[in-house]
Amino acid sequence: MTIMDTLRTGYATCREHLRNTNVRVSVIALAVFVFFTILLFIASLFSIEIRSQLLLLIPVLFMLLVIPVALNYMSRRQYADLAPVYKDEAKTVRVKLISANMMGKPVRIEGVVERVYFQFLNRPQYLVADRSGAISVKMFTNPKDNVNLNDVVEVFGQVIPRYIVTGDPVINCVSIRKM
Amino acid sequence: MPADTTEKNETMNRMLEYTVPLLGFGGAFLGLFIWMNALPVDVRITILGGLLSSCALAYLAWIQPRKDIVALTTPLYSIIFLGFPLDDVATIVLEFLYAVSLTILVVRLKRRFGVSASVSNTKNELAEPIRNYIEKIPDVLRNVSEESGHAAATVVIRFSCGDFHDAAWAADAEVAKLNDARAPRVVREAFAIVGEQAECLDKSFPAPPRFATFSSDAHHVLAKEPGSPGDTNDLYNSTLENALVLLFACAWAVSEQNRTDLLGQQEFVLQLLS
Numbered sequence: 001m002t003i004m005d006t007l008r009t010g011y012a013t014c015r016e017h018l019r020n021t022n023v024r025v026s027v028i029a030l031a032v033f034v035f036f037t038i039l040l041f042i043a044s045l046f047s048i049e050i051r052s053q054l055l056l057l058i059p060v061l062f063m064l065l066v067i068p069v070a071l072n073y074m075s076r077r078q079y080a081d082l083a084p085v086y087k088d089e090a091k092t093v094r095v096k097l098i099s100a101n102m103m104g105k106p107v108r109i110e111g112v113v114e115r116v117y118f119q120f121l122n123r124p125q126y127l128v129a130d131r132s133g134a135i136s137v138k139m140f141t142n143p144k145d146n147v148n149l150n151d152v153v154e155v156f157g158q159v160i161p162r163y164i165v166t167g168d169p170v171i172n173c174v175s176i177r178k179m
Numbered sequence: 180m181p182a183d184t185t186e187k188n189e190t191m192n193r194m195l196e197y198t199v200p201l202l203g204f205g206g207a208f209l210g211l212f213i214w215m216n217a218l219p220v221d222v223r224i225t226i227l228g229g230l231l232s233s234c235a236l237a238y239l240a241w242i243q244p245r246k247d248i249v250a251l252t253t254p255l256y257s258i259i260f261l262g263f264p265l266d267d268v269a270t271i272v273l274e275f276l277y278a279v280s281l282t283i284l285v286v287r288l289k290r291r292f293g294v295s296a297s298v299s300n301t302k303n304e305l306a307e308p309i310r311n312y313i314e315k316i317p318d319v320l321r322n323v324s325e326e327s328g329h330a331a332a333t334v335v336i337r338f339s340c341g342d343f344h345d346a347a348w349a350a351d352a353e354v355a356k357l358n359d360a361r362a363p364r365v366v367r368e369a370f371a372i373v374g375e376q377a378e379c380l381d382k383s384f385p386a387p388p389r390f391a392t393f394s395s396d397a398h399h400v401l402a403k404e405p406g407s408p409g410d411t412n413d414l415y416n417s418t419l420e421n422a423l424v425l426l427f428a429c430a431w432a433v434s435e436q437n438r439t440d441l442l443g444q445q446e447f448v449l450q451l452l453s
Contacts, residue, residue: 091343092383094416099447105341108383132416133450159341167246 023076024142026122029068036061072122075141083175086156096132100169102159107171109135110179113151126176128155136162136170143176152179192242195235199285202232203278210271222267229277230257236285243292244446250288253281305431306445308452313428316400319363320432327353327362328433331426334373336440338423339447343381350374365397366429372422376415386415393418401425402452420451 040057043050050057090106098107114134115127119142126137126147137155147153157171206228213220233253240250260273305313313320323331330353337346351374357367372391379387392414398405402424406413427448431441 090383091341091380093341093380096416096420096450097380099339099450101336101339101444101447102341107341131412163246163248167248168244 023069023073024122025065025068025072026142027120029065033061033064036064072141079141079174083156086158086174090156094132095128095130095135098135098159098169098171100161102169103161105159107157107159109155109171111153111155113147113149113153116147116149126153126173128153128171137173137176138170139173139176143173145176145178147176147178153177154179192239195239196285196289199232199236199239200278200282202228202235203281204228204275206232207271207274207278210267210274214267214271222270223261223265226257226261226270226274229274229281230254230261232278232281233257236281236288239285240288240292243288245292247284247288247292250284250292253284305442306449309424309427309431309445309448312402312424312452313432316425316428319365319400319425320429322363323366323429323433324362325433327357327366328430329437330356331366331370332430332434332437332441334370334377335423335427335430335444335448336437338373338377339444343377347374347377347381350377365393365400365425368393368397369422369425369429372418373426376419376422386412390415390418393421402428424448424451 040050040054040061044054086106087108090108092108092110095109095111098109109128109130111128111130111134113126114129117125122142124139124142124147126139127134128137129135137157153176155171155173156175157173159169160172161167162170206225209228210222210225212218213222213225233256236250237252237254240247257277260277265273330349333349334346334353337343337349350370354367354370354374357370368391372393375391379385388411393401393405401421403417403421405421406415406417408414427441427444430437
């Protein structure tokens with residue numbers, strides 16, 4: 001196999017992974033990239049020093065997009081690998097039965113999304129309610145489905161304290177999908 | 180006396196709430212006074228008022244059952260203000276703005292995160308709703324043996340921790356023992372209900388079409404109204420909640436050795452009662 005064949009295979013594999021993993025860049029990351037692109041463009045118009053360093057600055061500028069994409073891809077892959085494990089081990093419970101004594105336990109809940117926060121940051125938080133109560137569901141990457149207000153969802157996750165070491169119980173979500 | 184302690188705690192907490200704006204604005208006004216009269220004192224020393232005020236706010240946030248991370252981290256900001264060199268006017272303006280923020284935060288803490296001290300002290304004594312329920316059913320609790328009380332404690336603790344399989348096993352084992360004993364029928368029913376439903380939860384089964392419930396003559400000793408028979412889901416859920424609360428009451432009344440562990444479960448029981 002030649003070097004070109006290896007590169008072609010590697011590129012095809014990466015594209016396949018990216019397509020399957022549904023990588024998304026957050027609005028903030030895009031905004032930062034656009035801002036610094038415009039800044040660099042304007043600065044290069046007025047400064048010879050900056051124009052002379054464009055060969056270095058342009059790749060650095062693209063890293064502002066590449067790094068968030070790579071991080072998003074890594075976190076999505078990790079969650080995709082964890083989801084089947086949680087689906088096997090999680091117990092289906094009502095929100096009312098989740099208490100601080102259940103920290104660390106994998107759970108499954110079904111409910112309606114009553115509130116959505118921080119979707120634009122790729123760190124969405126949902127308030128999911130069933131007939132017995134409501135609980136916060138936090139996710140540290142964007143979910144596969146586009147979950148919105150009033151969607152009926154199935155959540156798999158782990159019960160954790162809200163502020164890592166203290167606070168009321170919330171669900172650290174591994175998978176949330178529309179039913 | 181628990182009631183006296185609760186009242187003292189409430190009074191102390193209320194006084195601390197007043198000290199937050201007092202210390203914050205007190206420091207700011209003292210700084211203004213020093214600056215206006217050109218006194219030979221460094222104006223920045225008055226930031227201590229803001230620091231003490233933020234520490235009081237952080238303490239008030241810490242003792243709440245639900246933690247407010249914004250209020251908890253306010254002392255960090257006053258330490259940053261102390262270390263950051265500013266001129267006198269900027270320091271005084273900053274102090275006033277900080278005092279306003281702390282005042283808003285204490286009001287927010289009270290409205291969004293605040294509960295009465297009687298409930299927030301649940302860690303050391305039994306909460307009032309549970310105590311009232313136990314006092315309501317002495318006839319039931321009188322005839323529960325210590326072994327059954329211990330078994331009830333095990334079932335409640337295992338269930339609240341999400342160990343449904345262990346809770347089901349312990350409940351079923353106790354049902355078998357109670358069939359030969361002279362325990363109240365409602366207690367046997369409670370164990371049977373928790374055993375059945377804990378097993379369903381362990382296997383993530385939905386509510387079965389037929390399930391164990393309390394007999395109609397036991398409804399007056401239950402903590403909550405049983406659900407309507409027309410709404411199967413509601414009846415299924417409320418039956419479990421009543422069973423768990425009853426078992427907690429039995430465990431508390433009869434099994435003194437388990438009381439320390441049971442105190443840790445009362446948040447869960449209060450949740451079931453709500």
